[in-house]
Amino acid sequence: MTSSSLGNNKVMQVGMVVENIDEAVQAWSRLLGVEPPSIAITDTFDISNAHYQDKPTPAQAKLAFFDLGQITLELIQPLGEPSTWNDQLTAQGSSLHHIAFEIKGMQEHIHELAKHGLGLVQQGEYQGGRYAYLDGQKKFGTVIELLEND
Amino acid sequence: MTSSSLGNNKVMQVGMVVENIDEAVQAWSRLLGVEPPSIAITDTFDISNAHYQDKPTPAQAKLAFFDLGQITLELIQPLGEPSTWNDQLTAQGSSLHHIAFEIKGMQEHIHELAKHGLGLVQQGEYQGGRYAYLDGQKKFGTVIELLEND
Numbered sequence: 001m002t003s004s005s006l007g008n009n010k011v012m013q014v015g016m017v018v019e020n021i022d023e024a025v026q027a028w029s030r031l032l033g034v035e036p037p038s039i040a041i042t043d044t045f046d047i048s049n050a051h052y053q054d055k056p057t058p059a060q061a062k063l064a065f066f067d068l069g070q071i072t073l074e075l076i077q078p079l080g081e082p083s084t085w086n087d088q089l090t091a092q093g094s095s096l097h098h099i100a101f102e103i104k105g106m107q108e109h110i111h112e113l114a115k116h117g118l119g120l121v122q123q124g125e126y127q128g129g130r131y132a133y134l135d136g137q138k139k140f141g142t143v144i145e146l147l148e149n150d
Numbered sequence: 151m152t153s154s155s156l157g158n159n160k161v162m163q164v165g166m167v168v169e170n171i172d173e174a175v176q177a178w179s180r181l182l183g184v185e186p187p188s189i190a191i192t193d194t195f196d197i198s199n200a201h202y203q204d205k206p207t208p209a210q211a212k213l214a215f216f217d218l219g220q221i222t223l224e225l226i227q228p229l230g231e232p233s234t235w236n237d238q239l240t241a242q243g244s245s246l247h248h249i250a251f252e253i254k255g256m257q258e259h260i261h262e263l264a265k266h267g268l269g270l271v272q273q274g275e276y277q278g279g280r281y282a283y284l285d286g287q288k289k290f291g292t293v294i295e296l297l298e299n300d
Contacts, residue, residue, distance in 0.1 A: 030155070030266060031156065031263075033155065034154075070220040092242055094288055095292070096292045099223075116180060
């Protein structure tokens with residue numbers, strides 16, 4: 001069989017969009033019996049250089065992460081639009097959004113994965129890394145996120 | 151902080167409903183560079199004793215599992231109705247459906263988690279274990295599955 005087009009097959013993260021991240025963080029904290037994590041806001045455009053459907057977007061999001069050892073749960077409350085987060089929250093309400101794989105070499109992977117029918121939906125930068133969301137819903141059943149940490 | 155109401159905080163599985171499991175299995179196999187797993191069909195009612203919204207249901211599903219080491223990806227193509235799988239596929243098309251935690255003591259957990267606002271949506275048996283889906287979408291952003299293996 002051919003080797004993985006991702007470089008590795010370890011799911012790092014499962015992400016979900018939520019209507020109210022404060023309430024969702026409290027609910028998960030109580031369920032898991034852990035302290036509530038802090039809630040961060042994604043960088044503004046000057047740092048994020050966020051692009052949605054190939055165009056710059058001012059959209060941001062509030063984020064919180066629960067480290068469950070094997071994987072991280074990411075809670076996402078969209079701020080502004082357009083973004084893949086806001087699209088899904090508007091269409092479906094609070095719901096699972098993506099599974100994320102860590103990769104090395106973002107542009108090469110985006111190019112390679114296009115051959116699998118995975119089109120680029122949104123990408124951006126954060127302090128120490130970058131992300132891309134690929135539209136795998138029809139063919140793979142989920143948005144696939146690529147995460148590259150420097 | 152209080153202890154986990156789940157007993158542990160390890161996500162065992164991420165599940166997604168798909169329109170065509172044969173095509174989805176091929177797509178994931180190529181992406182991950184692994185042999186396609188076999189596709190199983192859930193047990194008929196005489197074994198599954200499947201209940202949806204507290205009533206017996208003849209619904210089944212085709213299932214395939216990709217073992218990614220940390221977690222398992224579960225692909226689900228609904229067969230018949232009513233089921234939570236069929237509801238979601240009808241409403242949203244192919245999409246992420248649940249994250250699953252392994253627990254011990256199904257009825258105690260269903261009772262305990264009701265206190266967290268997690269209502270029982272569907273439950274059933276399989277050879278060697280049982281499952282329950284809890285409706286966490288509004289409050290937690292996802293359906294939460296409990297898996298108990300004997």
